Amino acid sequence: MSDASYRDAIFSTPLDRVARFSFDEQVVACFPDMIRRSVPGYGQILGMLGVIAERHLRHGAHVYDLGCSLGAVGLALAGRLPPEAFRLTGVDLSPAMVARARETFASESPEHCIEVVEGDIRHLDYRPSGMVVLNFTLQFLPPTDRDAVIAALYAALEPGGVLVLSEKIVAEDEQDNAWLVERYHDFKRANGYSDLEISQKRNALENVLVPDTLDVHQARLARAGFARSQVWFQYLNFASLIAFKP
């Protein structure tokens, strides 16, 4: 059943009390559908991660996929690069995600050297790596914990290494932000979500997913030591940055 995925209907009926969003069994069961219908450009970002790895990774280098969920990033790299090109460690806090990701790698990319660790990315002893991917994960950490994680990743990256950071973002200007959020809700409607689903999910994510502005991300990357970073992808209020370790 490792590739079973259901249509996301978690917020489709009225809930008396909308619980805080969590990556539990219910979310895991429909996660591929949820993320594809909820994150503009998700598939394009995954595709490009393989290309970025191809260009930037030293042969045989180690890669971290932090907040790996079901392992989509590892699968994207394994689909593009041969087994000897890299080793990857996926890390996730959710036991349900980790269990499913392990099954998926065992069946879909048995030749590649990919392990999945259950753990908190705030307390990891990072090993030297050529590439680190945070694909929509940093946004779930309390804002006060984010600087320390980015600083630890800077320290772990080898010279010439890259950090890819994809996030839901908030625009500085209130009017600009309102437009982006409205069009994002249109994007969700176009992908089959109802107004009820959109508003209940929004409540569930309140104070769980706390987005930063692009300026805040870039300032944090600079503070950690990344002298160069840039936005390489943006689609509505979702963006991906790449930061280079000199």
Ligand SMILES: C[S@@+](CC[C@H](N)C(=O)[O-])C[C@H]1O[C@@H](n2cnc3c(N)ncnc32)[C@H](O)[C@@H]1O
């Ligand atoms: C939006 S999902 C990531 C999607 C995934 N990277 C992908 O590309 O398909 C966020 C993930 O981060 C994990 N997560 C949240 N906080 C974490 C933490 N402190 N340490 C490790 N994983 C965490 C969640 O369990 C969840 O699976």
Ligand SMILES: O=C(O)C(=O)C[C@]1(C(=O)O)C=C[C@@H](O)C=C1
């Ligand atoms: O549905 C939303 O509003 C989202 O922000 C999408 C989002 C994300 O960005 O991580 C939120 C939770 C799920 O992990 C999948 C996608």
